[in-house]
Amino acid sequence: MAKKVVLVTGGSRGIGAETALLAAEKGWNLVITYNSKKTEADLIIKKAQSFGIRALAVKLDVSNEQEVDELFKYIDKEFGRLDALINNAGIIKPISSFVDMPVARIRDVFNVNVVGSFVCAQEAVKRMALSRGGFGGAIVNVSSTAARIGGPNEFIDYAATKGAIDTLTLGLSKEVAVDGIRVNGVRPGMITTEMHAAAGDENRPDKFKSAIPMRRAGEAFEVASAIVWLISEEASYVNGALLDVAGGR
Numbered sequence: 582m583a584k585k586v587v588l589v590t591g592g593s594r595g596i597g598a599e600t601a602l603l604a605a606e607k608g609w610n611l612v613i614t615y616n617s618k619k620t621e622a623d624l625i626i627k628k629a630q631s632f633g634i635r636a637l638a639v640k641l642d643v644s645n646e647q648e649v650d651e652l653f654k655y656i657d658k659e660f661g662r663l664d665a666l667i668n669n670a671g672i673i674k675p676i677s678s679f680v681d682m683p684v685a686r687i688r689d690v691f692n693v694n695v696v697g698s699f700v701c702a703q704e705a706v707k708r709m710a711l712s713r714g715g716f717g718g719a720i721v722n723v724s725s726t727a728a729r730i731g732g733p734n735e736f737i738d739y740a741a742t743k744g745a746i747d748t749l750t751l752g753l754s755k756e757v758a759v760d761g762i763r764v765n766g767v768r769p770g771m772i773t774t775e776m777h778a779a780a781g782d783e784n785r786p787d788k789f790k791s792a793i794p795m796r797r798a799g800e801a802f803e804v805a806s807a808i809v810w811l812i813s814e815e816a817s818y819v820n821g822a823l824l825d826v827a828g829g830r
């Protein structure tokens with residue numbers, strides 16, 4: 582049987598890169614996207630290929646629907662199928678009080694985190710849906726515990742995008758279950774990646790240790806395990822779940 586194909590957006594670093602490598606290890610063919618860090622993406626592809634699977638990296642600004650359209654057409658051409666989508670690409674802006682957030686910033690975070698995930702999910706559903714000739718599939722939306730904490734004094738904009746992502750998971754999981762597609766969300770807590778530098782505080786995971794019941798930040802591979810489980814057959818009856826991977830926070 583042909584190997585299944587998974588698309589991981591933002592697979593060049595952090596949680597996306599670990600997810601891509603674990604999926605490759607489990608035998609999935611792989612497409613990852615990067616926004617600017619081609620060298621990092623190429624390195625992940627090389628490591629993934631060492632598991633004997635086919636892996637490709639594609640440049641994508643997920644907020645640009647033309648680029649999303651071209652990405653999915655490229656997958657059609659190269660693989661002829663898509664079995665799983667990990668909506669992982671996401672951005673955060675420097676820590677700010679709510680009133681000081683410029684509108685351009687708010688729009689930017691929503692365009693990447695929300696609109697980008699919506700458009701990728703639309704393209705994936707078009708290909709996976711049984712009623713459209715697909716084989717079914719699985720979508721995992723990478724949210725955040727910020728969706729329920731709210732990000733006060735730091736990034737309410739980012740937190741709100743993750744609230745929207747949770748609602749996407751809940752609604753879409755009910756809409757496309759009949760089409761053989763499972764849709765779930767993973768909500769990481771404080772995970773050690775480069776994203777915290779983008780928020781202006783690379784030591785944030787270490788500083789917040791005491792606020793986490795397990796008294797440590799998580800590692801990207803610990804989130805990857807949950808994501809790859811959710812797209813696997815082992816999770817065949819899991820649909821519409823929002824799985825916290827947050828050390829109990």
Ligand code: NDP
Nearest residue numbers: 591593595596615616617618642643670671725772774776
């Ligand atoms: P990183 O900052 O380490 O990596 C972000 C990834 O997204 C990179 O691959 C980057 O590509 C890509 N990316 C950035 N901007 C765009 C864009 N406009 N279009 C497409 N891709 C883009 O992030 P993390 O691994 O930490 O985060 C991954 C996901 O997990 C995000 O959705 C984030 O919100 C979520 N999350 C992270 C937490 C954490 O503590 N780290 C906690 C909760 C949720 P490139 O390398 O080319 O720049």
